[in-house]
Amino acid sequence: MRKTYFLNSYLILVILFVSVGLFSCSSAKNIKYFKDIPDSGQLKTIAKAEYTEPTIQGDDILTIIIETVDPAASISVNQGNVPIANSAISTGGATSFNQQASAGYLVDKEGYVTIPILGKLTAMGYTTAQLRDTIQKKAAGYFKNYTVIVRFANFKVSVTGEVARPGQYIVPNEKVNILDAIAMAGDLTIFGKRENVLLIRENPDGSKTPYRVNLNKSNIMSAPYYYLRQNDIIYVEPTKGKAEANDAYQTRVAAIATSVLSLLIIIATRIK
Template identity: 45%
Template sequence: MRIFSGKIPLQFILLGIVISSLSVACSTNKKIAYFQDVPDSLYLKVHENQVKKFVDPVIQSNDILQVTILTLDPGENSVLSNTNSAAFPVQPSSGGGASLPVNGFMVDRDGLIELPIVGKIKVSGLTTAAARDTIHNIVAKYYKTPVVNVRFTNFSVSVLGEVQRPGTYTVPNEKVSVLDAISMAGDLSIFGRRENVMVIRDSLGSKKVVRLDLNNLSQTVQSPYFYLSQGDMVYVEPNKAKIASTDAYRARNLTIAVSVISLLIIIISRL
């Protein structure tokens, strides 16, 4: 008795293609959601002492500071504050695009800024709050009850790799986490490795690198790199699916394979 006639029914061929496609889809990277260590049915409480404490950034050479000094004499305010400072190119807060000029006082290599009337003041190594108090104490010698405010003008972080809008982002405040930076960059793409996000920090002339696992909430918030410093770079590595999709040879071979399969289906369906 002849069981196999030599011809494979078209239905079996199509069924095989469907099963193969499903198996490929099921084998793709499943680590898409953040913080997978938090179950759907469980409230995970992260205690305050488990979160890495935020440390105010300190002023360094080449930082640009916005210094505002208000006194009882309105005519002196424009002289003392940023209206009399120099303009420096700073990347726009949207990331990418041409640099925009901003007014500010640049910290020189000796850690000094020079204010009108007041003169040179040492600010490197200080937080903006400490620099504010230092400037206030000096200005108070010349003006009654001055109000001083100091903030970074060029506090920026860079986000590169598998995000929607890679670029350098100027942050309006000093407290920004790695999640804030990723959010500003439009979130990770579907090809970003959430378990392997790299933070690169310039520290005393050397580069420090750490990898964060965004699938693990407790580990991420406890990292000393959870809060970013001025000039930090966040790099999101592509996963294997992205690497495969950008491989020209693999894409060419896949196209050829699909064409051959389609041709075989047409030939077999006509036999």
């Protein structure tokens, strides 16, 4: 009799946990970007977004390299004056992409960059291509058979909110778009509000301009904010479902704890 009772008790306990597990599992939502693009049929070409090369500002860090046949001839130029990271990194979340460190040149508050041998050059307001042309002309009096490389070393964007790896990202390529940044952050979580992503852009005068981005619409790939700029911030808001899910989870945990405790009390009472 007692053996039968214990079997029944264990059966009730198993049924209890299975039932809770079944009811707690929410149906998977079919969340996707660009819902206005049909799944089949003739697809229309999406107009490209206008890309404007970023201009150099004070406190930017630049990688400036002069490549020559004799590396020793330009070694003093290529050493830089401040340490930098030479590839994309993440300073947030559990994942880090830190790579080998190198050195770059800091643009001072007045907008100048000082390079050994070449001297003090104006950089503020120039694109990296324009500064490269300036350096090439200046270097002609010191080097032969050389190539000049200039690029941003601290092109930084921040991605926060409902993404898998929120953090600050430095990218070696200045032509980066909002989808690239979201991909680096591990994509939106299931609770990310895809139709109302907030992009905050810093203007040259220090003011901020907000943009609302709807990832459900393909026209963002033609928008003026599609390509990111230095110091852009992307914030993904949580949906109401996250708060509801948190409340539901806490309720389920309390219900399970109460049910298990009640069952254990019943078993203990029967054993006595």
